[in-house]
Amino acid sequence: MRPMRGGGHDRINTCLPDELIVEVFRRLDSKPSHDSSSLVCKRWLALERRSRTSLRIGATGNPDLFVDLLSRRFVNVRHVHIDERLNISLPVHLGSAARWRGGSSSSYNKSEEDGVETNSLSDAGMVALGHGFLKLERLSLVWCSSVSSAGLTSLADKCRLLKSLDLQGCYVGDQGVAAVGQCCKQLEDLNLRFCEGLTDVCLVELASGVGKSLKSLGIAACVKITDTALEAVRLHCKSLESMSLDAESIHNKGVLAVVQGCPGLKVLKLQCINVTDEVLIAVGNCCSYVEILALYTFQRFSDKGLHAIGNGCKKLKNLTLSDCYFLSDKALESIAIGCKELTHLEVNGCHNIGTLGLESIGKSCPRLTELALLYCQRIGKFVLAEIGKGCKFLQALHLVDCSSIGDEAICSIAMGCRNLKKLHIRRCYEIGNKGVVAIGENCRSLTNLSLRFCDRVGDEALIAVxxxxxxxxxxxxxxxxxxxxxxxxxxxxxxxxxxxxxxxxxxxxxxxxxxxxxxxxxxxxxxxxxxxxxxxxxxxxxxxxxxxxxxxxxxxxxxxxxxxxxxxxxxxxxxxxxxxxx
Missing domain, CATH: 3.80.10.10 (Ribonuclease Inhibitor)
Structure with a gap:
């Protein structure tokens, strides 16, 4: 890619202003395109760096060094994602250059015992983030275990435009999260999954600081966060739209407080073994805007709770039921009758849900586009016949360990759901060539097919596909x-x-x-x-x-x-x- 030249003159660089070239860079749809553009000339390199708005940093090498170098080169970055599970190598010349410049010891995260560089972002890196990216709006720190409250406090003080913060797996303390609440008044999304050191104190402080702006909150494996914190969320976060809770220390009292105090909830994901039907009844009564509901490993509620959801949550589009052992076909019948807008349904390991419940979905939910049935041993071989008849817009079907589903069921899908694009089947041993041949002959829009360990599928099926x-x-x-x-x-x-x-x-x-x-x-x-x-x-x-x-x-x-x-x-x-x- 080069500037157009005529008669020895660079017409692009002499005629186009910086703003227009930067706008062109912003419209490029891939990182390789950005990289290629930056190699054209020094002017384009400088302008392309100005147009970069996001950075992704991995673990290998020295994240602190990366942050320090990148903050000087890309001044308009608004989104930084640092994931210490990602294995991205640090070029040797970067490390050598930093040493040649005589960088201070704070530029590196070294072990005190042997002086060897490690691959963990430290508080020094957080300081560099705050000083270098003053326009930062979204920050993800995934499993950055060396970051402490001091580093987070320093960043919060500088990056006051922050709107989204992901601290998954970080061992920050209450002080750092409280500082975010005090400084980042525009914060909308906060993920505290696996932040094991946090207590109620940080959420109380945070909620009082950013309650008016906070829209999304995720908490998992924070054993010291209790109902007290959720009561603070109810008191201050009236605009909350999304909440994900995975906690043994949370009971009905805390979840009820949020449900009753935040009527605008649209997304609710719960894995709380101490929560009962009372919470779902409250959701049905108070949260009419709920569109996504996911319930994991519940052993203390029954069909009564899902009946309330069917009665009250008419806008429900996405429902996940995983390892909910006491739900039966009646639960799905309530959803089918009440939630006509349903587009996505996953039933995973709910051993008391069988054929009748899924048939009611097929009869009453014509907008269904994705269905996942995992480890559903009680679902009969004709269960998909009603789905094929009633769900003409189905685009994705996932079947795992459904031992009774065979070729007849897949043929029903193939004949009725001709817009099917994704079919994933694993260990469904009754499905063979006949069903897959029907898919190949009728679902010509298919883009994604997985038939793992389906012993009866052979060459005839793939010839049709x-x-x-x-x-x-x-x-x-x-x-x-x-x-x-x-x-x-x-x-x-x-x-x-x-x-x-x-x-x-x-x-x-x-x-x-x-x-x-x-x-x-x-x-x-x-x-x-x-x-x-x-x-x-x-x-x-x-x-x-x-x-x-x-x-x-x-x-x-x-x-x-x-x-x-x-x-x-x-x-x-x-x-x-x-x-x-x-």
């Missing part, structure tokens, strides 16, 4: 009857494939890889583990044309040697991950 030319994701791991014929059909019919998992397919050989290389040039990730018949020859054919490959798993592939691995690495300039064993 090859008619879905928009298919991008395919996982058929453990489908032992699939061989070369099925994969060759996919290679010839589905040129848009970017992800392919064919692990544990014993009948797959080099011919399939050769066809994939010819027909699927956009392939980025492939999993070949435990494919015994694949050799270096097949790999060579695959990577000859699949130069966009970024990830290749070859665990326990006995026919692949070090030469084959070397071929993958040398032929794919974008390769990032190669997994090899035995």
């Amino acid at each position: 090859s008619q879905c030319s928009s298919l991008q994701y395919l996982n058929v791991s453990g489908c032992h009857q699939i061989g070369n014929a099925g994969l060759i059909a996919i290679a010839r019919g589905c040129a848009e494939i970017t992800y392919l998992d064919v692990s544990v397919l014993q009948n797959l050989g080099d011919l399939s890889l050769a066809e994939l290389g010819e027909g699927c040039p956009n392939l980025k990730e492939i999993v070949l583990s435990h494919c015994r018949q694949i050799t270096d020859v097949g790999l060579n054919h695959l990577v000859k044309n699949c130069t966009m490959l970024t990830s290749c798993h070859m665990v326990y592939c006995q026919g692949i040697t070090s030469a084959g691995v070397a071929t993958v690495v040398s032929s794919c300039p974008n390769i990032k991950k190669v997994l090899v064993e035995k």
